[in-house]
Amino acid sequence: MRKRTLGLLAMGVVLPLFASLSSARTPDSGTALDRKVRAFLDRRSGDWRELNVPAADGRLLHDLILRNGYRRVLEIGTSTGHSAIWMAWALSKTGGRLITVEIDPSRHGKALRNFREAGVSGYIDARLGDAHDLVPALPGPFDLVFSDADKSWYRNYFEALAPKLVPGGCYATHNVSDTRDTGFGLRDYVDYVKGRNDFDTTFHDRGAGVAVSCKKRPE
Numbered sequence: 001m002r003k004r005t006l007g008l009l010a011m012g013v014v015l016p017l018f019a020s021l022s023s024a025r026t027p028d029s030g031t032a033l034d035r036k037v038r039a040f041l042d043r044r045s046g047d048w049r050e051l052n053v054p055a056a057d058g059r060l061l062h063d064l065i066l067r068n069g070y071r072r073v074l075e076i077g078t079s080t081g082h083s084a085i086w087m088a089w090a091l092s093k094t095g096g097r098l099i100t101v102e103i104d105p106s107r108h109g110k111a112l113r114n115f116r117e118a119g120v121s122g123y124i125d126a127r128l129g130d131a132h133d134l135v136p137a138l139p140g141p142f143d144l145v146f147s148d149a150d151k152s153w154y155r156n157y158f159e160a161l162a163p164k165l166v167p168g169g170c171y172a173t174h175n176v177s178d179t180r181d182t183g184f185g186l187r188d189y190v191d192y193v194k195g196r197n198d199f200d201t202t203f204h205d206r207g208a209g210v211a212v213s214c215k216k217r218p219e
């Protein structure tokens with residue numbers, strides 16, 4: 001009887017200890033940088049007002065990079081940097097770097113300040129200019145592209161970048177859904193990516209809608 005009580009007591013002490021150790025190892029609370037980025041994102045949560053992605057979509061991109069060990073990432077449409085910060089956070093763990101392009105000088109400037117405050121400037125090459133000119137000139141290769149600028153140009157960006165994406169790499173496009181109208185008139189784009197037999201496309205609707213088209217590896 002005493003042995004059983006002692007056993008139960010030990011479980012009561014040891015099991016919560018293991019639980020707290022494993023939760024302490026979550027990526028959000030690991031390094032000093034993790035804590036800095038997390039604190040920045042928490043502080044600014046609900047305060048992104050310049051067409052920025054919702055946090056669910058930032059998290060999706062972050063997890064996509066970590067899960068696949070992606071290192072070479074391109075974003076079209078920085079705005080003030082919400083999605084870029086999520087991606088740079090993941091790249092701080094994979095040893096990678098993000099190139100991000102924005103046409104609006106004021107948003108570009110705010111993004112630079114946000115990157116510094118979040119602690120991720122060292123993982124980001126932020127460029128000011130028109131992506132119509134800058135993107136085709138980028139040599140690549142890329143593991144991941146996140147397309148979130150002018151919707152009317154989505155297909156052109158995809159066609160320019162598909163050859164520069166590595167096999168196994170993914171092309172993520174924002175405000176795109178297969179099952180609902182996101183309000184951007186992107187049905188033609190959905191049909192286009194679904195028709196690309198060299199890509200597998202999945203749709204993620206937890207946030208504002210993200211299509212993730214991954215380049216098939218050669219058989």
Ligand SMILES: C[S@@+](CC[C@H](N)C(=O)[O-])C[C@H]1O[C@@H](n2cnc3c(N)ncnc32)[C@H](O)[C@@H]1O
Nearest residue numbers: 051052053077078079081082083103130131149
């Ligand atoms: C939806 S916002 C991007 C939001 C950003 N990904 C975030 O989560 O913070 C789209 C941005 O693309 C920029 N943009 C639109 N056309 C562009 C172009 N041709 N070249 C570069 N940036 C462009 C806009 O100025 C705008 O800031």
